[in-house]
Amino acid sequence: MTRPTYYITTPIYYPSNRLHIGHAYTTVAADAVARFKRLQGCDVWFLTGTDEHGRKIEERAAQEGKTPREFVDPVVAGIKELWQLLHIRYDDFIRTTEERHVRVVQELFTRVHQSGDIYAGEYEGWYCVGCETYFTDTQAKDMDGHCREHDRPLERLRERAYFFRLSKYAGRLLRHIEDHPGFIRPESRRNEVLALIRGGLEDLCVSRTSFSWGIPVPFDPQHVIYVWFDALSNYLSGCGYLQDETRYGKYWPADLHLTGKEIVRFHAVIWPAILMAAGLALPKCVFGHGWLVLEGGKMSKTLGNVVDPVVLVGKYGLDAVRYFLLREVPFGADGIYHEEALIARSNADLANDLGNLVHRTLAMIKRFQHGIVAAPVRPEAIDDQFREAVLATPAAVEQAVDGLELSNALGAIGRLVSASNKYIDTTAPWAHFRDGNEGRLATIFYHLCEALRVVAVLLTPFLVETPGKIWQCLGLAGHPGEQGWESLTVWGFTRPGSRVQEGPPLFPRIETSRPAEGGPPPKIHVEPATVEIDDFRRLDLRIGTIVEAQAMPGAARLLRLVVDVGAARRQVVAGIAGEYEPGELAGRQVVVVVNLKPVKLRGVESQGMILTAGDGDRLRLLVPDGPVKEGSPVS
């Protein structure tokens, strides 16, 4: 009999920065699902990895005077360490720079090219050599065919590039999504994708010549294969495609691509279209989960309010963090992260309910029964009821996990924990101890041990340390993760006569020393993103004097300013119309970023940026404290 297989993936992460709690969220969730499927006896392949090519890596490496490879290796090592810290049990870790992956990408690209769905096209537009960018016809017209920044005429350039016939697959894609309601989940994401496709798909440019850190197009090595083919196909190379046909045959198509909601469209539109073009089977499900949002704003690398999972684990312990991630937010929806909530969850669910349940049970067995679990005798109605609650729990958890409602899965386990606490209260073992009713005591504690046994096994996909501890406390042999699903469906695994072992509390309460009521919430511990002084020096900030200010027709928030910055006059479009009248601005000095790449705003070129400070309500110009000569540098 062959076991069912289950192939689950996370996105591959871009190693240009350290990973934050958001990445951990996706990966911990995938790990939990993978562990659950293993518990159910599935033959699981859990893949994660890193997406290492592209311009950004190339630039970051250059900044540090390294080759891309030299830059990326230590970052990837750090990512692997993080997964180790979080006990992520992946089966394979794919790096897009690996030979096995390069081969797959080139083969896939060639194959789709040969079938005619990749064609050499031309990207044509007005090009400025200085900017290294193309401008559209209308942009070029607005600029009078001349780049102000570099003071040179735009050139009509054509560049060869390869395009993927994405448009051709719109119909098939639509049909597939309609015929397979579970293909994109949750449903809100599915609807978004449907709307996107119905809005029309354009062919996709799948090669670049503007950077070289990537996989060369095999039949045209001047070109580098762009991220779509490069990154998404890791799901194939990571399960043996073109290298281990047995493994590939076993696991592909993937059962679940777990992704953040922001990249669902790539996984649900581009990726399936590529697979169709290559004649390969489509994954069964793409699930886009929501985000963990920081209280008061989005987690953002540039804001530096990134929560470092390493710090959290050090402070609260791995299981508390994993529990919080999986329990706090309904998977699929966005959730707000704050450390207070983590503490509250840990104290209420883990310390008070679960930890205390284990502790009080063991203490009583030790005190009332010399630490020995005795054989039950004549269960009463209350015991039967409790037994049924215990045996019903695995199915509830299974149903939740199958629907990827991980929070509900933990909720179901939590309900069993509560039921156990209540069972203790209603059966009142201490009373039977006083009465010397040993049969009753034996029955009650046997039932409790069975409940804890089931809880321990059911927790193994979610928590990594606690289940083993409970197991040990119960005096059971082996590890709960090895018990198999069948062990959950039968009553009576606990052997009468086994000796329990009392240990320290599973989850000590986290004491918060915050003022009684209405105090400020504890500070979120964030690791500020630091920059080098050189990063700052890359900005050319100058003092300028506004010589002209005009409202812009049709643009409520924008003003067109002409600013004297010493060497020249700059036209700057600034979003301050709601705060300042054009008339009050002439003659005022401001701080201007003069080496900012020019950009068209509402058809008008902006050649810099005026610095302002805003608290959300008001926006004020940053001005020098006294007159300064135009063009003076700001440092």
Next chain:
RNA sequence: GGCGGCGUAGCUCAGGUGGUCAGAGCAUACGGUUCAUACCCGUAGUGUCGCUGGUUCGAGUCCAGCCGCCGCUACCA
């Protein structure tokens, strides 16, 4: 500005297709218990279900408008 979503107890949120849908957990108060990590068990709540109209015998649940948030996007460079 456009598109999408949301606004339900102090907090976080559940509430297919309109009629026990006014709920859960946490927090709070009170009671119980004493095996236990000041824990557990029970009870009690409070809510104009954002506002205003409308459809209906009847609307958190449908429609319109408004207000306020959020996301994406656009004119935040």
